[in-house]
Amino acid sequence: MSPVVNAIRTQADAAPCAVSLEGVRIAFPNAKPGGAPFIAVDQASLDIADGEFVAIVGPTGCGKSTLLNATAGLLTPAFGRVSIFGEPLSGLNRKAGYLFQAEALFPWKTAVENVAIGLDIVGTPKDEARAEARKWLARVGLSAFADRYPHMLSGGQRKRVGLAQVLIRHPKILLMDEPFGPLDAQTRQIMGNLLLDLWSADRKAVLFVTHDLEEAIALADRVVIMGAGPAARIIGEWRVPIPRPRDIDVRLDPVFHQLHREIWAALKEEVVKGYKQSESAEQGA
Amino acid sequence: MTRNRWSLLALQLLVAVVLIGLWHVGATVKWNLPSLSAKPFYVLDPFFFSTPGAVFARTWADFYSGAIWYHLGITLLETLLAFFIGAAGGVLIGFWFARKAVLAAVFDPYVKMANALPRVVLAPIFALWLGLGIWSKVALGVTLVFFIVFFNVYQGVKEVSPTLLANARMLGMSERQLMRHVFWPSALTWMFSSLHTAVGFALVGAVVGEYLGSAAGLGYRIHQAEGVFDVTGVFSGMLVLSIFVILIDTLVSAIEKRLLVWRPAPATAQ
Ligand SMILES: Nc1ncnc2c1ncn2[C@@H]1O[C@H](COP(=O)(O)OP(=O)(O)O)[C@@H](O)[C@H]1O
Ligand SMILES: [Mg+2]
Numbered sequence: 001m002s003p004v005v006n007a008i009r010t011q012a013d014a015a016p017c018a019v020s021l022e023g024v025r026i027a028f029p030n031a032k033p034g035g036a037p038f039i040a041v042d043q044a045s046l047d048i049a050d051g052e053f054v055a056i057v058g059p060t061g062c063g064k065s066t067l068l069n070a071t072a073g074l075l076t077p078a079f080g081r082v083s084i085f086g087e088p089l090s091g092l093n094r095k096a097g098y099l100f101q102a103e104a105l106f107p108w109k110t111a112v113e114n115v116a117i118g119l120d121i122v123g124t125p126k127d128e129a130r131a132e133a134r135k136w137l138a139r140v141g142l143s144a145f146a147d148r149y150p151h152m153l154s155g156g157q158r159k160r161v162g163l164a165q166v167l168i169r170h171p172k173i174l175l176m177d178e179p180f181g182p183l184d185a186q187t188r189q190i191m192g193n194l195l196l197d198l199w200s201a202d203r204k205a206v207l208f209v210t211h212d213l214e215e216a217i218a219l220a221d222r223v224v225i226m227g228a229g230p231a232a233r234i235i236g237e238w239r240v241p242i243p244r245p246r247d248i249d250v251r252l253d254p255v256f257h258q259l260h261r262e263i264w265a266a267l268k269e270e271v272v273k274g275y276k277q278s279e280s281a282e283q284g285a
Numbered sequence: 286m287t288r289n290r291w292s293l294l295a296l297q298l299l300v301a302v303v304l305i306g307l308w309h310v311g312a313t314v315k316w317n318l319p320s321l322s323a324k325p326f327y328v329l330d331p332f333f334f335s336t337p338g339a340v341f342a343r344t345w346a347d348f349y350s351g352a353i354w355y356h357l358g359i360t361l362l363e364t365l366l367a368f369f370i371g372a373a374g375g376v377l378i379g380f381w382f383a384r385k386a387v388l389a390a391v392f393d394p395y396v397k398m399a400n401a402l403p404r405v406v407l408a409p410i411f412a413l414w415l416g417l418g419i420w421s422k423v424a425l426g427v428t429l430v431f432f433i434v435f436f437n438v439y440q441g442v443k444e445v446s447p448t449l450l451a452n453a454r455m456l457g458m459s460e461r462q463l464m465r466h467v468f469w470p471s472a473l474t475w476m477f478s479s480l481h482t483a484v485g486f487a488l489v490g491a492v493v494g495e496y497l498g499s500a501a502g503l504g505y506r507i508h509q510a511e512g513v514f515d516v517t518g519v520f521s522g523m524l525v526l527s528i529f530v531i532l533i534d535t536l537v538s539a540i541e542k543r544l545l546v547w548r549p550a551p552a553t554a555q
Pocket of ligand 2: 064177
């Protein structure tokens with residue numbers, strides 16, 4: 001065992017991991033009655049220490065969102081165990097904030113109402129919740145847009161409102177599903193830096209799903225690679241030894257390049273496999 | 286924008302002027318064409334078609350003397366009662382069915398049957414049960430409004446985005462809070478999108494009910510006039526009814542605009 005892994009193990013023994021997946025299998029019932037269930041993810045094991053930023057990368061359709069949903073408690077594994085700070089998870093994960101891949105803002109609430117809702121529902125006085133929400137909107141650079149409805153915001157602005165909506169509750173664990181996926185390259189970088197700023201102010205455990213390997217390396221402490229599905233597994237993980245604070249220029253770092261080459265070599269095969277599988281599935285259908 | 290609105294209004298008025306002009310000419314100018322008919326004739330015989338002048342004069346007189354206000358008031362009252370009772374029932378039952386799948390499944394065929402029934406056949410029964418006063422008309426309107434609102438609310442609750450629901454749950458909402466912040470606004474949106482139709486049907490219920498048997502209301506006035514072949518009276522009643530509908534519809538549009546501010550403006554063809 002390498003010294004790095006040993007170091008993680010000792011740390012993990014001292015304090016329970018924020019998230020611990022052990023041999024998790026997630027199956028979906030077959031659409032045809034009586035058919036065998038579809039196993040999306042199998043034998044997934046992953047530990048995330050408190051305050052650690054982990055990125056998951058994998059070919060599309062491999063089960064990244066599924067794994068995140070299991071960590072959030074929205075899906076129950078058919079097999080294996082999900083523990084949150086040492087406690088087995090049952091029902092929803094109350095310690096986690098989840099930034100969804102799809103649009104998830106309340107369309108009938110303004111930006112500030114969307115952000116304040118997490119406080120409203122725990123009984124925070126309205127004025128206080130609004131004031132706090134405005135503070136968070138300022139942090140994500142949207143002070144001027146507080147009273148707009150989601151449809152009056154751009155895709156990137158909506159994601160920022162979503163981020164503020166999740167962070168205002170100070171979750172101990174942050175789950176993010178391709179949060180910057182639909183954005184253009186420049187906006188992604190700006191959002192990435194924003195995320196790093198917010199995160200470094202108050203380090204939470206982060207599980208960040210992306211299909212963009214560069215983004216994963218630029219942001220994360222550790223990059224986890226998932227293989228192509230069905231029954232996708234975690235096929236490798238790499239530490240990112242680039243010191244923090246990092247910013248956009250990290251992509252010019254030679255260490256970054258070396259790591260990118262290494263991980264891409266492993267990932268490429270899976271991406272091709274995943275692509276072939278979805279192609280043959282389409283022809284079969 | 287404003288210029289566009291004015292020119293649109295001008296065009297709309299033009300249509301009215303042309304149609305009324307044609308009517309006027311058809312009903313007042315006598316043609317003498319021996320090849321078509323031996324006697325001189327009107328294109329639109331004023332006995333069957335009245336004349337615009339007579340219709341406007343009658344309408345003006347009705348408003349001026351105050352004879353019409355009472356009937357307008359009755360029809361308005363019936364329409365509002367039918368709308369609010371029908372909408373309240375539709376919202377409650379729609380909500381309930383959407384949240385209780387078993388209930389919806391059990392009642393599904395009956396709901397479809399009841400909705401497929403032409404409501405006019407119920408009018409005499411309601412008159413029998415509730416008498417010739419306003420309540421038989423309200424009941425007829427309710428049967429129309431209820432189903433529109435019911436189906437829309439049911440749909441609205443069912444079609445809540447699963448991601449939005451998951452997000453609300455992850456933000457820590459209880460079942461009650463989900464109702465208040467997710468299902469209820471979604472159902473209301475759908476309800477308001479059917480507001481015009483629902484109010485329209487409430488009015489149809491009231492007027493048809495009055496027409497089939499009553500002692501007051503716009504439908505009653507039209508029926509009375511028809512009974513004595515008073516075509517001017519019938520057209521005058523229709524004119525009042527149309528003005529009434531336009532006023533109500535404008536009011537509904539204003540309410541809708543106020544309540545659905547968060548919605549993106551529908552794409553226009555221009
Ligand atoms: N509700 C579901 N029922 C059946 N199959 C599903 C369901 N959700 C996801 N899947 C399948 O599970 C696999 C993983 O999906 P997902 O986690 O969304 O992939 P990713 O996020 O990595 O793109 C896919 O093959 C998808 O078709
Ligand atoms: Mg996904």
